[in-house]
Amino acid sequence: MSTDSNKPAVQTTGHAWDGDLQEYNNPLPRWWVWTFYATVVFAVVYWILYPSWPVGKSFLGGVKEITFQTRDGKEVTTHWNMRARYLKDIQSGEEAVKQREWLEKIANSSFEEILSDPDKLAFVRSAGKVMFADNCAACHGSGGQGKIGLFPNLVDDAWLWGGTLEDIHTTISKGRHGFMPAFPQFAENDKVDAIADYVLSLSGEQGGDSASIKKGEAIFQGEEGGCYYCHTRQATGMKSVGSANLTDKIWEIANVPGAATYEEKRAEVRKVILGGISRTMPTWKGRLPDETIKILTVYVHELGGGK
Ligand code: HEC
Ligand code: HEC
Known part of the structure; x- marks a missing residue:
């Protein structure tokens, strides 16, 4: 016995294609319909509370508000949004309070x-x-x-x-403003090389000619160079003007440590003397x-x- 015959006949839309192809007219399940209505209601409530639709160049902000503190401590109340919510969270979270x-x-x-x-x-x-x-x-x-x-x-x-x-x-x-004047005048008569030889000798660099070092010393310690004004007689630098200590092996400007040969080291120091320095710490x-x-x-x- 076939079970089909016990079922009530299914309603069709009445159309038939290709002779016997019919379209059923089943109502949607009730749970489905109610869920659909619920989502519509939810959406409408959501639009009223929260930011939703674009309007021209702006948008609907929604009626729900949120209050948070800006970085400089001002309290701001605005329509609810994720950014404000985030700021509020990081301010009132356990970590933030501890911090x-x-x-x-x-x-x-x-x-x-x-x-x-x-x-x-x-x-x-x-x-x-x-x-x-x-x-x-x-x-x-x-x-x-x-x-x-x-x-x-x-x-x-x-x-x-x-x-x-x-x-x-x-x-x-x-x-801070670190400033050292440029000394382009020493480009003549190898004076700059002599000064550089002297400067390198201060931190124990080997390779300078002793006569040249002496000549450099005279310029550094004399009125011609006047280097000692800022670097002191001992060449250890002065923190009041931010001048470098030239006797330690630490270099701030001249890349002596990065130079392979004595000639290259001298070129680095020469560049500083001829070009000067000007740089600023904000x-x-x-x-x-x-x-x-x-x-x-x-x-x-x-x-x-x-x-
Ligand atoms: C725009 C680049 C810049 C920024 C950003 C900067 N500095 Fe400096 N800073 C410098 C320069 C350039 C000098 C060297 C000034 C000079 O030649 O005397 C310096 C020097 C310093 C010195 C002195 C070093 C010494 O040997 O005496 C300290 C300390 C320092 N900075 C700390 C800081 C701290 C902390 C910050 C972050 C709040 C900072 N800097 C941000 C560029 C900067
Ligand atoms: C007006 C002051 C002043 C005078 C004069 C001066 N210097 Fe300087 N010098 C400085 C300052 C300041 C620095 C460090 C600048 C900085 O790092 O911001 C410096 C840095 C240097 C450095 C770089 C050191 C390094 O660690 O890389 C050398 C080399 C140097 N001076 C040599 C000389 C010589 C040689 C003379 C004379 C011909 C001279 N200075 C005259 C102020 C002066």
Whole structure:
């Protein structure tokens, strides 16, 4: 016995194609219809609450509002959007609250208190790393190693402007302008080579002719060159003018370490003497919050060996 005969006849649309091909007229399942209506209602409610349709160059913002704080502490209320929601989250999240507490602690601590408290120091190291990457690494390199001739290496323990916390704090807050005049007049009579020989001898570079070194010394230490005004008689540099120490083996501008032969080293020093130097470290006070400058000061001080 066939089961088909027990079923009620299925309604068709009444059309027939190719003689016997019929189209059924089944109603949509009820659950499907209700789900469909629910999505329509949901969409309408959503459009009213949240940003939805473009209107000209603007869009419908929706009636739901969100309040968050901007970076400079101003409270802003705007129509709900993901960006504002994100800003609100990072401000009120557990991490953000902890971070703010730490920043406040740092703001209220002296350098000595930060250095002697392992927890504060640990915070400064990790926060400083991020702040350095955001603001300083573009010039000084991600590890602070700098680029010879362009941006000072902050990792070695040699400082143009001084390596105490106070010196570094002043450097970052107020910026620095490193300036050495050009001495094109020494291009004549091999004078520049003599001066370069003398400068290289100061840090123990072998290869200069002793008569030439003597001639260079006379110019450096005399009124003709006047190099000692800025570099001092001992040629160890002065942090008040940011002049380099010429007696250590650390080079800021002349790429002596990168030169293979004595001749090339001399050419590097010659280039500095004939061309002079002018380069600027930007001012950060007013561009970065005070506690950020404080954190960066300790961070950079630590990079340089903490001396
Ligand atoms: C636009 C490039 C640039 C940026 C960005 C920059 N610096 Fe500098 N910085 C320099 C230059 C150039 C000098 C060298 C100035 C000179 O010749 O005396 C310098 C020098 C310094 C010195 C002094 C080094 C010494 O030997 O005394 C410190 C410290 C320093 N920068 C820290 C920072 C920190 C921290 C930041 C991030 C807040 C930063 N710099 C961002 C270019 C930059
Ligand atoms: C007005 C001051 C001033 C005078 C004068 C001066 N210098 Fe300098 N010199 C500087 C400063 C400042 C720097 C470092 C610049 C910087 O890194 O921003 C410097 C850097 C140098 C360097 C590069 C050192 C390095 O680490 O790469 C050499 C070499 C040098 N001076 C040699 C001389 C000689 C030789 C004379 C005389 C002919 C002279 N300077 C006169 C201010 C001076």
